[in-house]
Amino acid sequence: MPGPVESADVIVVGAGPAGSAAAVHLAGAGLDVLLLEKAVFPREKVCGDGLTPRAVRELAGLGLDTRPEAGWRHNLGLRIWAGRPYPYLMPWPVLADFPAYGLVRRRADFDALLADRAVQAGARLVQPVTVTAPVLNRAGRVVGVQTKAGTQYHAPVTLACDGNSARLAIAAGRDRRLDRPLGVAVRAYYASPRADDLWLESWLELWDGPPGRSHLLPGYGWSFPLGDGCCNVGLGLTDSSTGFGRVDYRDLLRRWLDTTPPEWGFREANRQGRIGSAALPMGFNRRPLYRDGLLLAGDAAGLVNPFNGEGVSYALESGRYAAEQIVQARSRGLGCGAAERALQAYPVRLGRAWGGYFRLGAVFGHIIGHPRVMRLATRYGLPVPAVRQLVHRLLANLSDQSPRDVYDVVVNTLSRLTPSA
Ligand SMILES: Cc1cc2nc3c(=O)[nH]c(=O)nc-3n(C[C@H](O)[C@H](O)[C@H](O)COP(=O)(O)OP(=O)(O)OC[C@H]3O[C@@H](n4cnc5c(N)ncnc54)[C@H](O)[C@@H]3O)c2cc1C
Structure with a gap:
């Protein structure tokens, strides 16, 4: 078996939004991060390139300047075509927790920018390198990864952010949940x-x-x-x-x-x-999100929002949550019981954040997936301003945690009362 070529505190596999965001937060906290990417930036990524205020908030937290002067294209909200010959205009809501603008940026450019930010923060980006499988110790714990070229990278914690192929997660026996959308x-x-x-x-x-x-x-x-x-x-x-x-x-x-x-x-x-x-x-379609030294984030964890198909924000946010739990685990001494509890808290944290909301989204998607039902909803629901505003806020998952209006209350309550996905 080939020996390790390099080791680090954390290995992050995949430098899309989930992986680069995690790498920025981990390196920013002083950890030695290896960020392994199959492609060479800039590379194409099939996406709609649309970023809601949820994603914009995460970009601010990554230290990116998203003002128009810095070359970003702002948008004001959604123009919805449904059930009538002229559209509805739905501006992004004015909230305390989120900015009131969205962005559009080609992923070829956006992902290269995020990876650059990770490198600036101190992460070691290695590209191109295709990860094929985890390296396990005798106890079955993931202690690194194997690459297609036959080399190995070692670390006490690995984060799989390799997108919807979920190659590392599958190789580690993390199954897809067939009951998820x-x-x-x-x-x-x-x-x-x-x-x-x-x-x-x-x-x-x-x-x-x-x-x-x-x-x-x-x-x-x-x-x-x-x-x-x-x-x-x-x-x-x-x-x-x-x-x-x-x-x-x-x-x-x-x-x-x-x-x-x-x-x-x-x-x-x-x-x-x-x-x-x-x-x-969608909707947490792979599990477990943490076990034996391996965490999953972004599409590799199945975190696309079933309401609207948005995945970039959930990739950025889950990358941050994973990084925060790894930082806590490391401060307790990786390998000890207390550190393990910090890592085990990662899926619990994701469940608390989006469990109920994603479950609600799955039900919504099931109902609305029938064109006739969608037609009824657009014909009789959307013309009512209050329904329209609620649907807009619910679909984009935009509400203040400390409620400031009735829409915040309804979105938060529905998400909290729905059993976790
Ligand atoms: C057509 C389409 C439109 C979409 N539109 C939107 C939209 O407008 N807004 C939105 O928010 N979401 C949208 N999404 C969803 C969004 O693209 C994903 O949710 C998001 O890219 C997930 O980010 P990620 O970091 O988890 O994975 P990815 O962005 O897929 O990044 C994974 C990275 O891992 C690398 N990688 C893969 N395998 C390996 C390996 N074996 N070894 C090393 N590296 C590896 C890849 O090269 C890639 O760089 C859309 C998706 C599709 C398909």
Whole structure:
């Protein structure tokens, strides 16, 4: 067996949002961090590139300057198309716990920026290196990782942030939970005059012809303006949707986009680059999130929000939670019982933060996954301003923990009273 090439206090596998965020917090607390990444930055990542105020709050905590002067493109909220020929405008709420703006940034650029931030904080980024399996000691504890090139990295704690492939977690026997929702999303970039729009756009109903007089397609759609001449346009659906697993997602995207006004530019001739698709692992779909020296965060832990398909914020936040628990464990002396309890508190903390909310999201997704139910909801629910505001806050998981209005109370109470996912 090859000997270790390098060792550290913590190994973080994957330098996406979860891994880089964890590395920033760990290195910032003085730990020696090895951040192992399969690709070489900048690299493409199939995503909608949309960041809600939840994600913006995490970026601030990572020490990133997200002001427009620093090159970030702010958006004001959501423009929702549903059930009527003109849209609803839903500005991001003004809250104490979150900023009132979102961002859009290509993941190729965004992820490179986060990885740079981790390096600045002191993490050792190694790329390209493909991790294939954990290294176990005699007691079955994870004490490092094995790479495709045949080398090993050793550390007393390992954090799997390798995205929806969850290769390390699977190799360590962490199973996927089949009772959790799973989504698929597909996206492409189009040169468009709407690229400077200040609103994220979302379609709750997708038609393949004139609305109300053609076929209602499964799923929801988006257009996120990048401000660089292009929009990121895509659609997603969950396994509770009619046709999930049987439809051709690229064809679905084209059929829907062909119904949008030609002057928007969402046509094949204006497409820049390939159409990409990937899975959305939702609602804690892998377990256990900690055992025997290995923690899971981000998509590797199945932390995409079942309400809206948002995963970047939950990746950033879970990376931070994992880092904080590892820092506490280390201060107690890794390997002792007290340190182990700090690591075991990680899944408990995630469950407390999002358990009820994700369970609620799974139920919501199941109900709304049927196009007819969605139609009823958009026709009779959304026109009511109070319902609209509540749905907006609930879907984006934006409420103040110390409630300041009735929407905070309802969102917090629903999340707290729903049994954890
Ligand atoms: C089409 C689509 C649209 C989406 N739109 C949005 C959106 O607009 N907003 C939003 O918030 N979320 C969106 N999501 C979800 C979001 O992309 C993910 O939830 C998010 O990227 C998860 O971050 P992560 O760090 O956990 O994983 P990833 O971003 O997948 O990063 C994992 C990293 O690990 C590396 N890696 C993988 N395997 C290995 C290995 N074996 N060894 C070493 N390194 C490895 C990868 O190269 C990658 O850099 C979308 C997803 C899809 C598919």
